[in-house]
Amino acid sequence: MKASELAKKFAVNVNTVRHYVRSGLIKPEKDASGYHRFGHDEVRQLSFILRARALGFTLDVYDSCFLMLSRASLFVRMRVN
Secondary structure, three states: OOHHHHHHHHOOOHHHHHHHHHOOOOOOEEOOOOOEEOOHHHHHHHHHHHHHHHOOOOHHHHHHHHHHHHHHHHHHHHHHO
C-alpha cells in the first residue's frame, strides 16, 4: 500500500508516515517507480508507534524498545532453528 493509504488506515496525516520513514522508524521497500510500498511489517510498526505515542512515549524510547524486541525475536528464531 502507498503512504497515503497507510495514513488513511490509521487516520493520521501522510506527513506523519513520511516523518517516521525519514527518521528510520519505518523502513518500507520501494517499488520499480521508486515509491515506498508499505506491507504487513510496516503496518505493525506504525501501529506500535502510534500506540506508544498515545501512551506518552518519545520516539527515542520507542526506537530503543523496538530494537530490544527485534533482538529478542532474532534470538528466539536462532534458538528454535
